[in-house]
Amino acid sequence: MRKIIKNSYLLISVFMLLILAACGNDTTTTDGNDSEAEKTDGPVSAKIGVISYLTGPGAAYGEAITNGFNLALEEINEKGEVKIELDIQDSAGKQEQALSVAQKLMSSDDIVAILGPTLSTEMNVVGPEADMNGIPIMGTSTTAAGIPQIGEYVFRNSLPESLAIPAALEKAVEKFDAKSVAILYGNDDLFTKSGFDTMKAVAEDMGLDIVTIETFQKGQSDYNALLTKIKDLNPDLILASALYNEGAVIMDQARKMGIEVPFIGGNGFNSPQVIEIAGPASEGLIVATPWFGDKEDPKVQEFVGKYEAKYGKKPDQFAAQAYDALYIMAEGLKNAGEADRDALRDALAEIKDLDGVLGKFSFDEEGDVVMDPTVLVIKDGKFQLFE
Amino acid sequence: MLGELLNPYHLQIVSFVLINIILGISIYITLSSGQLSLGNAGFMGIGAYTSALLTINFEVPIILGIILGALVAGIFGILIGIPALRLSGVYLAIATLGFGEVMRVIFVNWESVTQGAIGLSGVPHLGREVFKTLTAIGFDPEILGLKNNQFIYLIVVSILLLINIFIVWFFVRQNKSRVGRAFAAIKMDEKAAESMGIDITYYKVLSFTQGALLAGFAGALYAHVMAYISPADFAYHRAIEILIFSVFGGSEVIWGAIFGAAFMTIMPEALRFISEYRYMIYGAILILMMAFRPQGIIDVSLLQWFKKIIKFRKGTDHGTGIKKRH
Missing domain, CATH: 1.20.5 (Single alpha-helices involved in coiled-coils or other helix-helix interfaces)
Structure with missing residues (x-):
């Protein structure tokens, strides 16, 4: 037996040596690339790592995001002001994998920045590591509170709930002259819980009367108990921090029960899928979003047209945010003038009023988003501007 | 020289392999006395949250936090083990799976302490803390020709490796001892073992508790390696993943769990070059395995x-x- 133990340790150590030896090769090759990149004159050429959720239950997000990146990449390289190369990696929505692959990207010297990861939970793990290693990282879909505050190398261009929800709520309260609200939220998801915290704070700030706070779980299918309670209390508005799959079912059941007041949702509720699932019951859902595909802006229409021609479907907000994110990176690289991580960070932090498909975009001093969201309402079976 | 050989990416994967090996052994221990427990994700969560909360709120040293995390998980193991072990086979599996879900729901709903679904961020990082103390006494990783982050992950991997060697040594020894033979006897035939004078309740609770203790220990290490935990990390997916480590590698011997954990952690990373298709291969390997070698690789x-x-x-x-x- 002792021999087996000895042999196994030998095996383990040989195996580890192999791993370590493998990375020796890696570093030498990247060194080679690095010196080559420096030699070439002309436009700044840089390699950007992308961490995206490409396999697993949330793969649809990752697909939209990488589509957005690839479309922007083609256009940017065609213009030729900067040359960008993307290294797209999958995280499968798991923190461990996101962290591993972030290490992989960070340890290769020619990667100057990272775009992604997709989920806020992943960003919570990857962000501090990127900040410590001094590589700029920008989330394109991480809307939870506290993300850019992780460190000075951490940015995002996705509209946080703390901007979206107040915008929607203010407009709705003004229009319907609402006094009382009921809040419901999914309490087992980072995204919806974070949205609820914002909703509650905003409602309290505005002096609204919160008649009740109800919770539900992911995948729940029967909401009659909490909706009955809400119906009895008769609020003027219902604030629902839900993802579209649960949110659409909630609206459907509420309308069937005879609750006719408008719903206000967060970013996760903002999906054309709501209309598909809930049908006419989805009328009256108000959301604030950075992205409105029917906007009469030539830039937006051009993007929608190109995206549809290439991928055969309309872009959603994730694709639009990714598309803009790569433009922000390109602008940063252009201003930095060299493919250097620190120079890029400083250039990114100074970006102001950059025109994108989402509107004018700036970073605040923490690396968070400054922009005016659009408030939309579902009316006659589609999203329309809410006025 | 050393600096070129150590890539943080590989060190990171090795550290996950080492944590998963502990998890694999934790389920192997309960399986070795013939019990199928799916509550290890729950115990892992208890260990992780205990250690994270203690180190964040009371500034307990990490080492103490990890040990306390493991102990609390072990105590839960005894408390759950005694009533649950009246059940056997699939009934025990369902009951322990239920326990795991209950723990997850507690982490989600006990918001004042666990911050609910938002999760706990800012958990002290094992490597970074050791690094801080070392630099405070004047040690500079430059001496070894290492960058800071290489050195930090080298610390993590070496600590985990030592822990792993100790755990494997301990359980290999235990398997050769009276306790190990009692486990094996109970696994073969409970009634026969009892008639030979083996206190089956004692040994069953012992193996269940050892499994819980190890899972809690791995959970606490996980919290300090990731520096962020949320209830979703300890859902039933995790329980199934842990079970796969042992079943794939071979649940009869401890080397099976070790091999399974290492293989299942490295494979998705090694298959990165085929991007979207890698989980198809993962699934195909599992199906082929169960068809041609149901007892596991080793x-x-x-x-x-x-x-x-x-x-x-x-x-x-x-x-x-x-x-x-x-």
């Missing part, structure tokens, strides 16, 4: 075969007597 006969080869070689050495002539 089993007793494979180990004996290895042993024989080693012995055979040594035997011929002695037989020719070459050494004597020289």
Whole structure:
């Protein structure tokens, strides 16, 4: 037996040596690339790592995001002001994998920045590591509170709930002259819980009367108990921090029960899928979003047209945010003038009023988003501007 | 030299492999006494949250936090083990799976302490804390030609490696002892074991608790390696993943769990070059495995075969007597 133990340790150590030896090769090759990149004159050429959720239950997000990146990449390289190369990696929505692959990207010297990861939970793990290693990282879909505050190398261009929800709520309260609200939220998801915290704070700030706070779980299918309670209390508005799959079912059941007041949702509720699932019951859902595909802006229409021609479907907000994110990176690289991580960070932090498909975009001093969201309402079976 | 050899990416994967090996062993221990427990994700969560909360709120040293995390998980193991072990087979599996879900729901709903679904961020990082103390006493990783982050992950991997070697040594020894033989007897036939005078309740609770303790220990390490935990990390997916480590590698011997954990952690990373298709291969391997080798990759006969080869070689050495002539 002792021999087996000895042999196994030998095996383990040989195996580890192999791993370590493998990375020796890696570093030498990247060194080679690095010196080559420096030699070439002309436009700044840089390699950007992308961490995206490409396999697993949330793969649809990752697909939209990488589509957005690839479309922007083609256009940017065609213009030729900067040359960008993307290294797209999958995280499968798991923190461990996101962290591993972030290490992989960070340890290769020619990667100057990272775009992604997709989920806020992943960003919570990857962000501090990127900040410590001094590589700029920008989330394109991480809307939870506290993300850019992780460190000075951490940015995002996705509209946080703390901007979206107040915008929607203010407009709705003004229009319907609402006094009382009921809040419901999914309490087992980072995204919806974070949205609820914002909703509650905003409602309290505005002096609204919160008649009740109800919770539900992911995948729940029967909401009659909490909706009955809400119906009895008769609020003027219902604030629902839900993802579209649960949110659409909630609206459907509420309308069937005879609750006719408008719903206000967060970013996760903002999906054309709501209309598909809930049908006419989805009328009256108000959301604030950075992205409105029917906007009469030539830039937006051009993007929608190109995206549809290439991928055969309309872009959603994730694709639009990714598309803009790569433009922000390109602008940063252009201003930095060299493919250097620190120079890029400083250039990114100074970006102001950059025109994108989402509107004018700036970073605040923490690396968070400054922009005016659009408030939309579902009316006659589609999203329309809410006025 | 050393600096070029150590890539943080590989060190990171090795540290996950080492944590998963502890998880694999935790389920192997309960399986070795013939019990199928799916509550290990719950115990892992208890260990992780205990250690994270203690280190964040009370500034307990990480080492103490990890040990307390493991102990609390172990205590829960005893508390759950005693009533649950009246059940066996699939009934025990369902009951422990239920326990795991209850723990997750507690983490989600006890918001004042666990911050609910938002999760706990800012958990002290094992490597970074050791690094801080080392630099405080004037140690500079430059001496070894290492960058800061290489050095930090080297610390993590070395600590985990030592822990792993100790755990494997301990359980290999235990398997050869009275306790290990009692576990094996209970696994073969509970009634026969009882009639031979083995206190089956005691040994069953013991193996269940050892599994819980190890899972809690791994959970606490996980919290301090990731520096962020949320209830979703300890859902039933995790329980199934842990079970796969042991079943895939072979649940009869401890080396099976170790091999399974290492293989299942490295494979998705090694298959990165085929991007979207890698999880298809993962699934295909599992199906083929269960079809052609249901007992797992490594089993007793494979180990004996290895042993024989080693012995055979040594035997011929002695037989020719070459050494004597020289």
